[in-house]
Amino acid sequence: GAVVSQHPSWVICKSGTSVKIECRSLDFQATTMFWYRQFPKQSLMLMATSNEGSKATYEQGVEKDKFLINHASLTLSTLTVTSAHPEDSSFYICSAGGGSPPYEQYFGPGTRLTVT
Amino acid sequence: GEDVEQSLFLSVREGDSSVINCTYTDSSSTYLYWYKQEPGAGLQLLTYIFSNMDMKQDQRLTVLLNKKDKHLSLRIADTQTGDSAIYFCAEELTGGGNKLTFGTGTQLKVEL
Numbered sequence: 001g002a003v004v005s006q007h008p009s010w011v012i013c014k015s016g017t018s019v020k021i022e023c024r025s026l027d028f029q030a031t032t033m034f035w036y037r038q039f040p041k042q043s044l045m046l047m048a049t050s051n052e053g054s055k056a057t058y059e060q061g062v063e064k065d066k067f068l069i070n071h072a073s074l075t076l077s078t079l080t081v082t083s084a085h086p087e088d089s090s091f092y093i094c095s096a097g098g099g100s101p102p103y104e105q106y107f108g109p110g111t112r113l114t115v116t
Numbered sequence: 117g118e119d120v121e122q123s124l125f126l127s128v129r130e131g132d133s134s135v136i137n138c139t140y141t142d143s144s145s146t147y148l149y150w151y152k153q154e155p156g157a158g159l160q161l162l163t164y165i166f167s168n169m170d171m172k173q174d175q176r177l178t179v180l181l182n183k184k185d186k187h188l189s190l191r192i193a194d195t196q197t198g199d200s201a202i203y204f205c206a207e208e209l210t211g212g213g214n215k216l217t218f219g220t221g222t223q224l225k226v227e228l
Contacts, residue, residue: 043204043221104161110158112156
């Protein structure tokens with residue numbers, strides 16, 4: 001199956017700083033990538049849908065100025081958490097999709113962000 | 117809006133069958149999926165079913181779909197300790213732009 005990587009796998013940063021998370025599809029071209037966050041023992045919440053070459057579509061309640069998404073190529077999407085605060089600490093997971101039905105999404109391994 | 121519910125926890129003995137249940141509210145789904153998540157990792161697609169099917173079998177996995185009751189289940193035969201993980205059902209809606217709505221997740225614990 002297709003492989004999606006994320007970098008870094010974990011990051012600890014100080015409150016007020018910005019953190020960039022990369023999501024790469026390694027062996028296929030992903031026209032659409034999705035960003036999720038997951039709190040401990042909870043489900044995945046979709047944050048935004050990222051389409052190559054266009055602006056991301058954010059879900060209701062997600063601050064687009066705080067969570068900057070860039071999908072500059074068919075193999076790379078980035079999520080930047082700006083001015084991070086402790087409440088932004090979470091597990092961030094990306095997925096890449098496309099192709100034929102059932103339009104399977106391939107998930108990255110996730111990035112654990114801890115803001116101190 | 118859509119709402120996808122699962123029971124939180126299931127414990128089974130090794131070798132027994134596990135049945136994980138999922139209920140959803142939105143009937144305009146195209147595909148329904150089952151994903152597995154091991155600790156600290158991303159999601160792995162286990163299987164999926166198209167909404168006009170009522171059953172799909174894939175090796176040890178059997179998916180049952182009752183559209184009338186909006187109920188989806190995943191049966192794992194001969195459950196092994198390596199099956200211990202969190203299982204999420206997910207719904208893809210017609211015209212939803214391939215977005216998935218995930219269930220609340222069921223933690224499966226397999227005991228010796």
